[in-house]
Amino acid sequence: MNNILEIKNxxxxxxxxxxxxxxxxFTINSGEYVGIVGPNGAGKSTLIKIILGLLKPTKGxxxxxxxxIESFNNWSKIGYVAQKAASFNSSFPATVEEVVSANLYPxxxxxxRIKKKHMEKVYEVLKVVxxxxxxxxxxxxxxxxxxxxxxxxxxxxxxxxxxxLDEPTVGIxxxxxxxxxxxLEELNSxxxxxxxxxxxxxxxxxxxxxSVAYVGxxxxxxxxxxxxxPLSHVLREIYGDEMHLLHHL
Amino acid sequence: xxxxxxxGFMQRAIIAGxxxxxxxxxxxxFIVLRRMSLIGDGLSHVALSGVATGMILxxxxxxxxxxxxxxxxxxxxxxxxxYNKYAELSISIIMSCGIGLAVILVSLAKSINFxxxxxxxxxxxxxxxxxxxxxxxxxxxxxxxIFLLYKELFYLAFDEEAxxxxxxxxxxxxxxxxxxxxxxxxxxxxIVGILLVSSLMILPVAASLQIxxxxxxxxxxxxLFAEISVILGIIISxxxxxxxxxxxVLISVLILILVLLIKAKxxxxx
Ligand SMILES: Nc1ncnc2c1ncn2[C@@H]1O[C@H](COP(=O)(O)OP(=O)(O)OP(=O)(O)O)[C@@H](O)[C@H]1O
Ligand SMILES: [Mg+2]
Numbered sequence: 001m002n003n004i005l006e007i008k009n010x011x012x013x014x015x016x017x018x019x020x021x022x023x024x025x026f027t028i029n030s031g032e033y034v035g036i037v038g039p040n041g042a043g044k045s046t047l048i049k050i051i052l053g054l055l056k057p058t059k060g061x062x063x064x065x066x067x068x069i070e071s072f073n074n075w076s077k078i079g080y081v082a083q084k085a086a087s088f089n090s091s092f093p094a095t096v097e098e099v100v101s102a103n104l105y106p107x108x109x110x111x112x113r114i115k116k117k118h119m120e121k122v123y124e125v126l127k128v129v130x131x132x133x134x135x136x137x138x139x140x141x142x143x144x145x146x147x148x149x150x151x152x153x154x155x156x157x158x159x160x161x162x163x164x165l166d167e168p169t170v171g172i173x174x175x176x177x178x179x180x181x182x183x184l185e186e187l188n189s190x191x192x193x194x195x196x197x198x199x200x201x202x203x204x205x206x207x208x209x210x211s212v213a214y215v216g217x218x219x220x221x222x223x224x225x226x227x228x229x230p231l232s233h234v235l236r237e238i239y240g241d242e243m244h245l246l247h248h249l
Numbered sequence: 250x251x252x253x254x255x256x257g258f259m260q261r262a263i264i265a266g267x268x269x270x271x272x273x274x275x276x277x278x279f280i281v282l283r284r285m286s287l288i289g290d291g292l293s294h295v296a297l298s299g300v301a302t303g304m305i306l307x308x309x310x311x312x313x314x315x316x317x318x319x320x321x322x323x324x325x326x327x328x329x330x331x332y333n334k335y336a337e338l339s340i341s342i343i344m345s346c347g348i349g350l351a352v353i354l355v356s357l358a359k360s361i362n363f364x365x366x367x368x369x370x371x372x373x374x375x376x377x378x379x380x381x382x383x384x385x386x387x388x389x390x391x392x393x394x395i396f397l398l399y400k401e402l403f404y405l406a407f408d409e410e411a412x413x414x415x416x417x418x419x420x421x422x423x424x425x426x427x428x429x430x431x432x433x434x435x436x437x438x439x440i441v442g443i444l445l446v447s448s449l450m451i452l453p454v455a456a457s458l459q460i461x462x463x464x465x466x467x468x469x470x471x472x473l474f475a476e477i478s479v480i481l482g483i484i485i486s487x488x489x490x491x492x493x494x495x496x497x498v499l500i501s502v503l504i505l506i507l508v509l510l511i512k513a514k515x516x517x518x519x
Contacts, residue, residue, distance in 0.1 A: 052414055075416030082410065092282060093458055093467040094407055102404040106416035111397040138462060158415065 003066070004030045004162055004194050005051065010060035012043070012050055020046055022218035023060070028196065030161070033188045035205035036198045038215035038238055044198045045083050047215060048164050052080060065161070076107050079155030079163035081148075083170075083198070090140035097122060097135045100154045107158055125153040128183060144171040152180075156187070162194040163187070169199065181208055206231070214238040253487055261381045262373035262440065262483050262493075268388035269437040269449070270479035274457075274471035275395050276433045277450030279426065281458070282406040288325065288427070289447030291340040293434050295321035295347030296443050300368050301354030310368075311383055311435065318431035321347060326427055371442035371494025373483055384436045391429050391436075398422060403464055440479070442494030449475060452501035456508040474504050 005028040012021045020043040028034055036044050049055045051062055053069045062069040065077060100122045101114055108118060126132040129149040134142065139150060148171060155163055169177045181204065187193045199205050206212055211224035216238035223234045253259045280286060299317030303310030321343050328339030355365060367375055376384070395402065401422055404412040413419050437446045453474035454467070461467035482497030489496075 054410065054414070073416070075414060078414065080411070080414050088408060089282070091458065092407060093461040093464050094403070095463045098403070098464050099407065102400070102407065103411070103415045105400050105404055105412075108400070110401065110418075114400070136463070154411070 002029055003063070004028050004032075005196075006063040007051070008061050008063075010050065010062065011058045012046060012055065013058050014046075019058075019218055021050075021215075021220070024220045026213060026220055026222070028162075028194065030194055031188070031192050032211065033184070033195045033209045034197070035209040035212040036196065036215060037200065037202050037205060037212060042215045042238075043218070044215050045166050047220070048080075048166055048196070048198065052078070052164065076158045077161045079103075079158065079160035081151050081155045081163070081165045081168050083166035088139075092140060094139050095136055096126070096131065096139055096142070096150050099139050099150060100126060100157050103154045103157045121157060122153075125156045126150075128156060129153045130179070145173060145176060148172060149176075160193065162196065165195070165197040167198055167200070169201065184208070202235075253484065257378075258374050258376065259483075259487065261376040261378065263480065265376050265381060265384045265436075266373075266440050266479040266483050267476065268384055269433075269440055270476040271472055272388055272391055272433045273437055273441075273446065273449040274453045274475040275392065275468070276430055277454045277475075278457075278468055278471050279402050279406050280430070280450055281454045286447065286451055287337055287340045288430060289434065289450050291325065291344040291347070292318050292321055292431050293438070293443045293446050294344045294351065296434055296438055297368065298347055298351035298354050299435075300438070300443070301351055301358050304358045305354060309379065309383075311380055311439075314435045314438065315387075315432065317347075318435050319428055322427040322431040323424075326424055366492070367442075368438060369442050369444050369494075370492035371438075371440050371445065371486075371497070373440065373486060373493045376439050380439060387432055388436055391432055394425070394429055398425070402426065440483070440493055441497055442492065445494040445498045448498045449478070449501065452498065452505055453478065456501070456505040459508050459512050474501065478504060 005026070007024060007026040010021060010024045010026075011019055013019045024047075036047070038044050046055065050057050051064065051069070053062075053072060064072055065074055067074065097119070101118060104114070104118050104121065108114060123132055123135065126135060129152050131146065131149050131153060134146065134150075139147060142150065148168060152165070152168060155165075169180055172180060184195055184197070185208065188195050197205065197209070202212075211222055214221045214223060214234050214237070221234050221237065223229070223231055254263070277289075280289060296314045296318045299314030300310040302317065303313035306313065325339050325343050328342060329336050332338045364372065364375065366372075401412070401417050404415070404417055405419055405422060409419065433450075434443075434446050437449065441449050453471045456474050457467045457470035461470055478497050478500040482500050483493055485491065485500075486493040486496040
């Protein structure tokens with residue numbers, strides 16, 4: 001399949017008169033590595049939630065893996081790391097193992113127990129995010145960055161075809177961020193996982209991603225190496241006068 | 250001390266007690282972690298009107314209460330969709346209906362010989378042989394259900410949004426879970442009493458959360474604490490002729506305090 005995500009004429013408002021997104025079109029092909037950037041409150045997280053069916057579009061349609069999102073049922077093919085995924089109830093008595101294996105439950109099936117091969121898969125992805133030594137630790141007792149890695153592992157454990165990451169590198173130190181970007185590149189190139197990542201790190205994402213979607217002023221503009229419009233133009237359109245500020249980052 | 254087991258009612262009380270000592274914390278751990286504690290109180294108040302109805306109609310209060318509390322559970326789920334921004338409002342509405350109805354029915358039933366106090370605070374002498382079979386049967390049903398849905402219930406409690414996105418059928422599980430709560434409250438009311446059921450769901454879990462190192466351990470410790478409370482509570486309430494529910498709940502409070510003290514002492518050492 002080529003079009004892994006297809007958004008047509010999408011508009012969205014939390015309350016009726018206040019459009020956050022206005023008539024957006026957006027397509028992502030299988031195997032792409034796409035960044036989503038834009039100012040705070042532009043609607044990036046909202047867009048991802050609409051794509052995942054967590055919010056209903058006011059207008060327009062969303063197709064994920066060729067299926068209409070309202071009737072979508074292929075959830076094991078989708079990975080998602082929410083913005084502030086790590087802001088859960090920190091006294092929840094769950095180990096890293098228990099949290100990561102949770103995303104395998106639908107695969108394991110209702111009424112069935114976790115088996116050894118599932119645990120092996122859990123440790124395989126924990127190793128990918130370098131957290132394999134923390135399997136038995138309570139998730140609430142880890143640092144914010146470590147928790148974030150656990151949630152990335154959770155998104156990877158069901159072997160998804162596409163992963164949505166909402167500011168996954170917030171709270172992760174520079175060295176680990178580098179590892180993380182390398183990890184994404186590997187997942188993308190070796191395992192052919194489509195990656196959609198929201199970030200404020202424009203410098204990094206323009207280098208790493210195949211294309212970058214700029215969200216702002218209720219619009220979405222895709223920019224990549226083949227685009228006719230110069231990037232500076234897009235940035236001014238989306239960020240306005242803040243643009244030169246962000247250039248320093 | 251085993252002489253107390255020669256009485257049929259004590260045997261029944263102990264068996265029923267062992268079952269609800271598993272049920273209440275097993276349901277309770279998910280209630281606590283999902284911050285739904287109010288639901289236990291809401292449903293148990295409705296249970297009282299079920300009891301009164303059974304008395305007036307002269308049928309098994311256990312059966313009428315079961316019908317009342319399951320209906321109330323379904324109503325709460327339905328209302329929760331109407332007031333999705335104020336989830337606890339739906340519980341308050343149903344709870345008000347339950348209390349209002351209960352007060353009227355209880356005043357109607359006054360003429361009948363009605364052990365209101367026993368239903369409110371628990372009375373070990375009142376578990377009838379026919380009750381025991383219902384408690385046993387439905388109790389096993391609830392335990393097996395939780396056992397089979399354990400991992401999905403865990404995921405729902407930890408992160409409902411992620412559970413939904415991973416493909417867990419959350420609507421169906423939520424609905425089924427609230428019915429399990431209603432059944433558990435009904436089964437527990439003879440031993441712990443309507444007003445104290447939700448305490449037995451919450452206190453052992455509160456104690457276990459202080460020291461558990463995993464979700465499995467938290468579940469196991471909650472059940473252990475609840476069993477100690479229930480069995481000791483039944484025995485003590487027999488010898489001192491106390492309301493069993495009150496005794497059981499006070500023992501759970503003691504266990505909680507003990508756990509907190511031990512934990513505090515450990516932390517000082519480190
Ligand atoms: N649940 C909600 N109800 C009403 N408005 C909301 C809700 N969530 C977000 N908004 C509003 O929608 C707009 C877009 O929010 P969104 O979270 O999508 O922004 P974002 O682009 O992800 O920003 P950030 O970079 O800060 O994460 C904001 O103006 C926000 O205030
Ligand atoms: Mg956001």
